[in-house]
Amino acid sequence: MPKMPLTVFLFLLLLSLTTLTTAEIKSLKITDDNRPMILFEKFGFTHTGHVSVAVSAVSVTSTIRRPDPSRHGFFLLSEESLIQVLIELQQNPSFCVIDSKYIKLLFTFRDLSPPLHNSFNQSEPVIAPNEYSLFFANCEADSRVTMDVRTEVYNLDQGGVKDYLSAGLTHLPTLYFLFSCVYLAFLVLWAYVCLTNKRSVHRIHLLMAGLLLMKALNLICAAEDKHYVKLTGTPHGWDVLFYIFQFLRVVLLFTVIVLIGTGWSFLKPFLQEKEKKVLMIVIPLQVLANVASIVIGETGPFIKDWVTWNQVFLLVDIVCCCAILFPIVWSIRTLRETSKTDGKAARNLAKLTLFRQFYIVVIGYLYFTRIVVFALRTIAAYKYQWVSNAAEEIANLAFYMVMFYMFRPVERNEYFVLDEEDEEAAEMALRDEEFEL
Structure with missing residues (x-):
């Protein structure tokens, strides 16, 4: 007792x-x-x-x-x-x-x-x-x-x-539908940019287009899921489609971040063994995390292992977030080492700057969506629970826009904006940076 x-x-x-x-x-x-x-x-x-x-x-x-x-x-x-x-x-x-x-x-x-x-x-x-x-x-x-x-x-x-939706979630169908329209418009704009710069389009840009499509479909299914729950108390099968597109979207997002972080399709057409291992770790872990998410979402807290599944989901998510940062750090280190020997300091400085910016953006995105959004859900009054969902979707959209802008297909992209005449200034900047480190 x-x-x-x-x-x-x-x-x-x-x-x-x-x-x-x-x-x-x-x-x-x-x-x-x-x-x-x-x-x-x-x-x-x-x-x-x-x-x-x-x-x-x-x-x-x-x-x-x-x-x-x-x-x-x-x-x-x-x-x-x-x-x-x-x-x-x-x-x-x-x-x-x-x-x-x-x-x-x-x-x-x-x-x-x-x-x-x-x-x-x-x-x-x-x-x-x-x-x-x-x-x-x-x-x-x-x-x-x-x-x-x-x-x-x-x-x-x-x-x-x-x-049948909680007082703080009754606006979710409208919220998700509006964001799905935004992502569909984003996809059309991305397709236009790719078509007008065909010579600069790489395979990674096609994956990025697929990511936008999966995100839009995921939000449409989320909107329909919440709409039917709101009216009837049951999702009428839309929850199955939601989990399918959620799974594809999350796996594709982490894959795109890892591939961009390794410089695949931009810097080199292949992946090194350690970079392949990161993908082999991240993708199965995301599969496990999505299975845990489905169990939590479909069965609810009444099951005996509900707390355990929550802990599994949290642990796997943290591991994946840490794993996707390694390729970006490796690319930054490789660019710094290459700049000393290949005689292309200006180009390497541009690449190095871009990857550092991308690293900061990814860190900020992970921090906001994992910590700030959780804090909003915890402290927000029950009538305003939708605010955390809106904040998460705004953060997702902002991250997508920044990432897609940084690695958009243009003839003179951020990797090559510096001309050969800037080599001397760039070399001095790299030497100063090395001296400071």
Whole structure:
């Protein structure tokens, strides 16, 4: 019994740092589960919010005692009340969350008539607007629960129509659709630039065009996914297309960054062995990260290994972000060494400057999308959760525009803007730089 409050405490602490981005009508099956807390949804309610929980085929088993139905139940917990519940758990090791005055208790298994082995449906309005988490609590550490659960959370709009998206995410369909239009326009502009500079087009430019296409399709599917969830509570298959294009887009993005960082197609038509190894590491890791993302997105936090999958996704993402920086550093080092021997100091200085700028841009992009966006999701009020999504898409668009501009196909690109007459000045600059280092 003493282990249960500590587990609950750690779980609630993790919940306070976690933001769930989807809410749908869900039908779940819990089998022989002894967890003290199971999180089903995290949803932002307006003053017209409703929550409905239906359970059936309920069974509670225990090898030590006869189960007490009042020690098992569903409840809502707001973000503000979470702190109070954590304090109660610290002060009283045997405290049961169901007894807390800071929760909104929906029902316990005592309400099932006859007790257990029956279906029960509880629907209640949420009058106080806030972000709530829907939990199931098992306050008997030695008992195991089996049941079928159907959850439905929604707000009513001005016309009385159900809106199954959280209050802070209801604008996402429009947001994603607008950004998809921007990327389609970007793709048309990129195609025009490539067609007007055919002689300077390399294979990397075709991959960059494919990246824009995948990003646009990914956003279109995201918009449709959220649109159908908003109206019906289910994505109608658009989530499958979303994950497919998400996978292709992320793998292609990291591949393009690595290939540009190695100078492939610009500086040399081949990859060295160590550069191939980076690609062989980054791509499988991205596959693993996307599988983890799909598991998290499709199953939700009620699965037993939800926390583990979150940790896997975070670790793999960090490894990939670090791995894609190595090729850029190698190219900078190679250019610095080459500038001492090939007699083309001006060109090498231009290349070196460009790769340094690209390195800074990639670092800034990774920092913003991994740290700043996460901070926005954590500190933003539940009504403004869409702001973090907008900030992430703006950062993505800005990064794409800068990267595509830096490595655009032009006859006299950044690699060759300096003429031979500038060689002496460039050599002096490189020598000064070497002296400073």
